[in-house]
Amino acid sequence: MIQIECPFCGKRDQSEFSYGRESQITFPALNADENSWYDAVFLRKNTYGRQIETWQHTHGCRSWLLVERDTVTHKIFSVKLAHTDWQKQIKKTT
Amino acid sequence: MNPLRKKNQSRTDNVEENVIFFFWNNKKYFANKGDSIAAGLLANNQYVIGRSFKYHRPRGIMSAGVEEAGALVTIGNGAYTEANVRATTTELTQGLSVYSQNAWPSVKFDIGSILNVLGRFFAAGFYYKMFMGIPPFEWGRGTKIWMFFEYFIRKAAGLGQSSRLPDPDCYEHMHTHTDVLVIGTGPAGLQAAISATEEGKDVLIVEQDYAIGGSYLSQPDTVELETQIEVLKKLRVTILTRTTAFGLYDDKTVGLVQVMPAKEYKTSSKKPRQQFNICRAEKIILATGAIERSYAFINNDLPGIMSVSAARTYLNRYNLLLSKNIVISTNNDSAYETAIELENAGATITILDAREQIGNKLLRQIAGSRINLHLGSGVVKAEKGLNTSSIGKIKLVEFANNKWRYAGNLSCDCLLISAGWSPVIHLASHQGYPINWNEENACFLSSGDNKSIFLIGSARGIWTKAGCIQSAKEIFQYNSRKKHKPSTVIGGWETPLAPLYEICLHNIKGKAFVDPQHDVTSSDIRLAYQEGFISVEHMKRYTTLGMATDQGKMGNIIGLALMAEALNCSISEVGVTRFRPPYTSISLGALAGRNRQSHFKPIRRTPFNNFSIQNKGVMINAGLWQRPWYYPMESESLEAAYIREATVTRRSLGICDVSSLGKIIIQGPDSTEFINRVYTNPFSKLPVGKARYGIMLRDDGLVFDDGTTWRLSENCYLMTTTTDNASSVMARLEELLQVRWPDLSVQVTSVTEQWGGCALAGPNSRNLLTKIIDDPSEISNESLPFMGIKQVLMQNVPCYVARISFSGELAYEIYIPSDYAQSMMEFIWENGQKFECCLYGLEALGTMRIEKGHLTNSEIDGRVTIQDIGLSKMASSNKDYIGKVLKNREKLTDSDRPQLVGIFPKDKNKTFKAGALLNEAGYLNGHPLGWVTSVTYSPALGHWIALGFITGGLAYVKDKNIVLSDELRSNFLDVEIVSPQMYDPEGLRLHG
Numbered sequence A: 001m002i003q004i005e006c007p008f009c010g011k012r013d014q015s016e017f018s019y020g021r022e023s024q025i026t027f028p029a030l031n032a033d034e035n036s037w038y039d040a041v042f043l044r045k046n047t048y049g050r051q052i053e054t055w056q057h058t059h060g061c062r063s064w065l066l067v068e069r070d071t072v073t074h075k076i077f078s079v080k081l082a083h084t085d086w087q088k089q090i091k092k093t094t
Numbered sequence B: 001m002n003p004l005r006k007k008n009q010s011r012t013d014n015v016e017e018n019v020i021f022f023f024w025n026n027k028k029y030f031a032n033k034g035d036s037i038a039a040g041l042l043a044n045n046q047y048v049i050g051r052s053f054k055y056h057r058p059r060g061i062m063s064a065g066v067e068e069a070g071a072l073v074t075i076g077n078g079a080y081t082e083a084n085v086r087a088t089t090t091e092l093t094q095g096l097s098v099y100s101q102n103a104w105p106s107v108k109f110d111i112g113s114i115l116n117v118l119g120r121f122f123a124a125g126f127y128y129k130m131f132m133g134i135p136p137f138e139w140g141r142g143t144k145i146w147m148f149f150e151y152f153i154r155k156a157a158g159l160g161q162s163s164r165l166p167d168p169d170c171y172e173h174m175h176t177h178t179d180v181l182v183i184g185t186g187p188a189g190l191q192a193a194i195s196a197t198e199e200g201k202d203v204l205i206v207e208q209d210y211a212i213g214g215s216y217l218s219q220p221d222t223v224e225l226e227t228q229i230e231v232l233k234k235l236r237v238t239i240l241t242r243t244t245a246f247g248l249y250d251d252k253t254v255g256l257v258q259v260m261p262a263k264e265y266k267t268s269s270k271k272p273r274q275q276f277n278i279c280r281a282e283k284i285i286l287a288t289g290a291i292e293r294s295y296a297f298i299n300n301d302l303p304g305i306m307s308v309s310a311a312r313t314y315l316n317r318y319n320l321l322l323s324k325n326i327v328i329s330t331n332n333d334s335a336y337e338t339a340i341e342l343e344n345a346g347a348t349i350t351i352l353d354a355r356e357q358i359g360n361k362l363l364r365q366i367a368g369s370r371i372n373l374h375l376g377s378g379v380v381k382a383e384k385g386l387n388t389s390s391i392g393k394i395k396l397v398e399f400a401n402n403k404w405r406y407a408g409n410l411s412c413d414c415l416l417i418s419a420g421w422s423p424v425i426h427l428a429s430h431q432g433y434p435i436n437w438n439e440e441n442a443c444f445l446s447s448g449d450n451k452s453i454f455l456i457g458s459a460r461g462i463w464t465k466a467g468c469i470q471s472a473k474e475i476f477q478y479n480s481r482k483k484h485k486p487s488t489v490i491g492g493w494e495t496p497l498a499p500l501y502e503i504c505l506h507n508i509k510g511k512a513f514v515d516p517q518h519d520v521t522s523s524d525i526r527l528a529y530q531e532g533f534i535s536v537e538h539m540k541r542y543t544t545l546g547m548a549t550d551q552g553k554m555g556n557i558i559g560l561a562l563m564a565e566a567l568n569c570s571i572s573e574v575g576v577t578r579f580r581p582p583y584t585s586i587s588l589g590a591l592a593g594r595n596r597q598s599h600f601k602p603i604r605r606t607p608f609n610n611f612s613i614q615n616k617g618v619m620i621n622a623g624l625w626q627r628p629w630y631y632p633m634e635s636e637s638l639e640a641a642y643i644r645e646a647t648v649t650r651r652s653l654g655i656c657d658v659s660s661l662g663k664i665i666i667q668g669p670d671s672t673e674f675i676n677r678v679y680t681n682p683f684s685k686l687p688v689g690k691a692r693y694g695i696m697l698r699d700d701g702l703v704f705d706d707g708t709t710w711r712l713s714e715n716c717y718l719m720t721t722t723t724d725n726a727s728s729v730m731a732r733l734e735e736l737l738q739v740r741w742p743d744l745s746v747q748v749t750s751v752t753e754q755w756g757g758c759a760l761a762g763p764n765s766r767n768l769l770t771k772i773i774d775d776p777s778e779i780s781n782e783s784l785p786f787m788g789i790k791q792v793l794m795q796n797v798p799c800y801v802a803r804i805s806f807s808g809e810l811a812y813e814i815y816i817p818s819d820y821a822q823s824m825m826e827f828i829w830e831n832g833q834k835f836e837c838c839l840y841g842l843e844a845l846g847t848m849r850i851e852k853g854h855l856t857n858s859e860i861d862g863r864v865t866i867q868d869i870g871l872s873k874m875a876s877s878n879k880d881y882i883g884k885v886l887k888n889r890e891k892l893t894d895s896d897r898p899q900l901v902g903i904f905p906k907d908k909n910k911t912f913k914a915g916a917l918l919n920e921a922g923y924l925n926g927h928p929l930g931w932v933t934s935v936t937y938s939p940a941l942g943h944w945i946a947l948g949f950i951t952g953g954l955a956y957v958k959d960k961n962i963v964l965s966d967e968l969r970s971n972f973l974d975v976e977i978v979s980p981q982m983y984d985p986e987g988l989r990l991h992g
Ligand SMILES: [Zn+2]
Pocket: A006, A007, A008, A009, A010, A057, A060, A061, A062, A063
């Protein structure tokens, strides 16, 4: 029953969001070798504690977010837009 | 026991308007307004309430609160029946029907009590052992003997019976946000609410009882309580009674359920029966009180044995003196106050205190009374009275030379027990806050996190009222940035209690109950120890201790203590099981709220929905969508209808609602590049005004979705997706653009609901189109070739027409703005009458696509590669796209992977179903060669056909005899494996 502070919509119930994946995964180039694609698709850190992960505000503004969350306590430390340019724009306007 | 209603008391005067009637097992009785069911029954001398779970022993009222393990009743009639209601916490209302449960033929004489005599068979682990068979030959090992006993056990065990009728009540959900949530309205809770409000906080205070006051209600006078309530009213604090905080969840969320009194829902009122309230608070204060414990001695479950605090509640809150002659067995100071009050009310009191010494203050308090005090004393056995099922006599013990020894008998028709108090730390435990055993006060304590979750009052282990109130004030007297360090001292009795969990003597035998609701005895705990189930979690499951509806509120600690004794260690070393929500049982109706039946899931209707229903369309659920399934003429069956619809469509013309397909607008300078990365086939050379079929893979190389994408202009596309995957494709594209490729300048927008899609299929489709669009020259074969798209005017409304075919016929899809969809469809249908024309539904659509070997989610089920579905030529080698690398993994490129094929029965009269397996003749056992995914009768071919997957595909099985086997329906037939394009493989009909 956590709440996530969406940069656009404010503090919203977790039921409006869907979990994406661990954000530390970097997807290789589309023509990269099989091993690097294998790592990106199948290997997970499965962090015990603080990690940054992606969530989408599915039933809201539909932004993809970077959420820093403790996987044990569910405490959320920070939320920002995943799209780097949008991040900058939102900073300029505020 | 002979409970008496005291006269001339101010709280519930016996004046007529305060008297209500109710029915107990269909007999009419009278009680006072404000009585609980238990109080009403006691006032009428009804104290054998039910029979116990396993041994069917008579059970009475053991408490006055939520910990009640004996007095469970059924209330209401018919559909309003509610089983397993605690008599001690449910308010009696005018005319309420109350029934005893788990007793046949009556509570006084019960057939099942024969099980009591056979008790040794029903000790802990009985069920498990029965599976292992009866020694010495393990007779009946396995299920046979279990089945034999089960018949009798099922008849006898269990609690109340619920109604099998649909629940006629309505339930509500709501969300509450508040600064401070206080749980409990005793001295600590009320003070906390007042202090928080005075600090300027927004406060909500909840109480599970139907009256405000907690332990205040059990005091002889209510002056203090009334003063505090006045203050709260002045401060305008919201107070919710009948509201249980049943669970504490992440992020300071509390689940509350408010239960309306019975009289509300007996009427035809549409008011909700219960309200499920999700409350979020900045601070949560648990003033949840403490529960008085009993201890194990033989027959400690007899009616007439109750907790000391319960007797105090019945005396002061309900004006009921339980008996003229009361024995109190205790090990702590808390019982003395009640003893004095009971004596003042006219009872003769004997106190058996397990301690050998008590403090001077306590001695002075009782000095002036006629209370008989026995120090170093307790009860080893209770016995039934003559001609009654309740207590009549007790066997006493005294403590000498460090052990108990028998000290004679005492006649007694009401025995009150206080063996210490267990703070209600359940909610703190739900969130995993540490729980520690406090040796001095013999209880588990928790202190929350002292930042946002606080425990105060007796829930913190503070036994004095002044201490409880002080602990509430303290929370708001510190700088909120610092961590709270409570100063109030835990405990507060003059003399510490003497730990007391069981009294037994080896020469006095019988059942001593630890968990009276589940009939778990002290010897069951010892048996668990003997058989090695020594961890708390094992002991709990082996004996079922604490697994009944009361969740072991009274018995758990006794069980732990007995296990600690057997293991020769301390209780803290045995540990405690983590409490799980709900604190008290809550109804499923409250959790479901209004999300029932048709409101269980949202319903999506296409813009043509009304048109379909007006034209007798039978609708079917497709995900959340309601889609037309078939359009029966007169009394036509589904089979007759879809065969007619497919036949008419192939012969002349059919019209179908395809609005539920996902529609996504993709715009921006990089949109072509984006689509190229998403689809396996190239899109860069797709000209404006044309559509192309595309396949999308997942990162792992398996097929994700398929659909057509239309190039509307240089930098604008319309992508269509399957109905099932519409939302996941959309989320996927958004993820790619926002997270993975933020450098691409592309916007995606879902327009699924903006357009109604209608397919016109069949040789006459162009002829119809010519009649309905404003400029027919735009859709000639030359200006709109196969896979061409065009914006046209229809009745002056801009629509899109695409020459796309899912049926294999000459066909068009018209996309109409949703607002015009209904009238436009009527217009199309009217013009369609100039030809042989029908409406066709999902079933006929499926038939025609199977005939053509087109795919749906039955085939693209998340496990197939692009080669498996025979589309490897759509995987471009000249560009990079998602899934390109991993689709080439070794096992995904094996030539013996199951591949898409068509299936014909050799005997053309035979039918079969999807899900059947495909085997080589003579090898019906073991791993099959393949399976059937979609089946239909083909009107075009005149027999049943199917799509399916088979190892190695058509090439591998070409010369083999293949048998289709459906073991469940005993259907076995020889089949012919053919190409999946079963009808018009050259695609001649497409071009009209
Ligand atoms: Zn948002």
